Amino acid sequence: MSPVVKKKPEKKSIPGKYLLLIVTILCLALMLLTFTTDISSGFLDSAVGTVVVPFQKGLMHTGTALTSIADKRREYSELEAENESLKQQIAELTSENTLLMQDHYELMSLRELYDLDNTYSEYEKTGARIIAADSGSWFSTFVIDKGEADGIETDMNVISGAGLVGIVTETGKDWARVRTVIDDRSNVSATILHTGDNLMISGGIELIEQGLISYSGLYDQDENVREGDKVVTSGISSKYLPGILIGYVESIDTDSNNMTRSGYITPVVDFEHLREVLVILEKKQNTGEHGS
Amino acid sequence: MNIKKAVTETVLILFSFSLQTTLFSFIPVLRASADVMLILTVCHALFRGERTGVMTGFICGLLYDIMFMDILGFYALLYAFIGFVCGALTDYFDRNDIRLPLAAIVISDIAFGLIRFFFLYVLMGNFDIAFYMRDSMLPELVFTIIVSLVFYPLLLLIEKKIIEPKLIGKEKPEEFVDVI
Numbered sequence: 001m002s003p004v005v006k007k008k009p010e011k012k013s014i015p016g017k018y019l020l021l022i023v024t025i026l027c028l029a030l031m032l033l034t035f036t037t038d039i040s041s042g043f044l045d046s047a048v049g050t051v052v053v054p055f056q057k058g059l060m061h062t063g064t065a066l067t068s069i070a071d072k073r074r075e076y077s078e079l080e081a082e083n084e085s086l087k088q089q090i091a092e093l094t095s096e097n098t099l100l101m102q103d104h105y106e107l108m109s110l111r112e113l114y115d116l117d118n119t120y121s122e123y124e125k126t127g128a129r130i131i132a133a134d135s136g137s138w139f140s141t142f143v144i145d146k147g148e149a150d151g152i153e154t155d156m157n158v159i160s161g162a163g164l165v166g167i168v169t170e171t172g173k174d175w176a177r178v179r180t181v182i183d184d185r186s187n188v189s190a191t192i193l194h195t196g197d198n199l200m201i202s203g204g205i206e207l208i209e210q211g212l213i214s215y216s217g218l219y220d221q222d223e224n225v226r227e228g229d230k231v232v233t234s235g236i237s238s239k240y241l242p243g244i245l246i247g248y249v250e251s252i253d254t255d256s257n258n259m260t261r262s263g264y265i266t267p268v269v270d271f272e273h274l275r276e277v278l279v280i281l282e283k284k285q286n287t288g289e290h291g292s
Numbered sequence: 293m294n295i296k297k298a299v300t301e302t303v304l305i306l307f308s309f310s311l312q313t314t315l316f317s318f319i320p321v322l323r324a325s326a327d328v329m330l331i332l333t334v335c336h337a338l339f340r341g342e343r344t345g346v347m348t349g350f351i352c353g354l355l356y357d358i359m360f361m362d363i364l365g366f367y368a369l370l371y372a373f374i375g376f377v378c379g380a381l382t383d384y385f386d387r388n389d390i391r392l393p394l395a396a397i398v399i400s401d402i403a404f405g406l407i408r409f410f411f412l413y414v415l416m417g418n419f420d421i422a423f424y425m426r427d428s429m430l431p432e433l434v435f436t437i438i439v440s441l442v443f444y445p446l447l448l449l450i451e452k453k454i455i456e457p458k459l460i461g462k463e464k465p466e467e468f469v470d471v472i
Contacts, residue, residue, distance in 0.1 A: 014343075015342075015343070016341065016342025016343045016345070016346060016376060016379055016380075017342075019342070019343050019346050019347070020342070020346050020372060020373070020376045023346055023347075023350050023368070023369070023372045024369060024372070024373075026365070027350075027365035027366075027368050027369035027372070028365065028369070029365075030364040030365035030368070031363050031364065031365040031366060031369075033364075034362070034363045034364045034365070035363050045358060048355060048358045048359065051306065052306060052309065052310065052355065052359070055306050055307070055309075055310040056310045056313065056314045058310075059310045059311065059314045059315050060314045060315070062315070063314065063315045131314065132310075132313040132314050132359065133313065133314075134313075134360045141360055143313075143359060169362075177359070177360070184416065184418070205413070205418060205420075205423075206420060206423055209427060
């Protein structure tokens, strides 16, 4: 080849080196800005949300459709057996339900008499669907398909039927980001339901796989706490509403200081198969104002 | 930058991002998702050079930052650097041979995983690298390789059919210049 043929430069604009330099400076500035100040990413969030969320919803829809086709292939007999046992269960539940309803009405009238406030079944909630999850398996954050337009705000509690899932950390127009309690960065102050002892619950990466969360700082000199005790969110927490079920005590170990106990809790929520969640439209900071 | 190219680019980035964070994240057997955006960044960098690599990486990373991170710019910077390094390899790259892009993706994914481990976990007090490798990096790597085997031919096809016909009229790609 003759040296006359020179490699053409990539058009006339800036070379890659400088572009990288610019991008690097921009990124570092962004990191510094978002780390030191509290402005987070307001308008960027909503801009990106508007563009990306429809895409994610579409793909998620396709995914769900595919899964349902796969599910239909399940053995017919298996379904039949399941149907049979379910029918039996319905019968049992119906009779149980009537009994419970009687109790319920009795409870209602008694409550009225004593003018007691109901627990978290009274909070206003809204259902939401999970549309995206953090792809790294360690940080357990996910995105739901409702946002500011549906009245969701940062710090609202997220539950799923049985118990506490996490907390809203960021909102866009029609999406919101939720950090779960099993996340490495989560810390929740909680209470053992029957003894009233306080403890601290923190998620951990090594524990996600085993489906556990760890707790520490339980002060229980008389050893009243047993394995299997219910753990609920505490009244002294600044962000979590009191009395939401988190899980059950799995193990209790005495710390080296011989004063406090720590161990593991089995959460009631099945995080691996979570698809829909409920967001409580009431924040801890507000409850005092119109509570009793 | 013509309109067709811009639209293709945007759709590709959005598609990769959505695929990575929705469908792939919810396949129950796999604990990790394939890094589709990494594949996109590496391939684009190899196809078109450093500038495209840096820009694709930056936009992909920024999207991820905005959706999932409290601090903006971390993933954007990482992806941009990967785009830059792979862009420098363009001259040694034969697009019909999948080995170089595959190697680039594997090395990038490992480097990416280690950097992420250091900054996001070690600095937060988690040192269990064996666990991290087994539970997060390795499944992600395997899944990413499988996906790139499908994704690379697809990207190459898009490159040939949509991006390049426009170029031939205006300026010849390097291959043609070399032959003359």
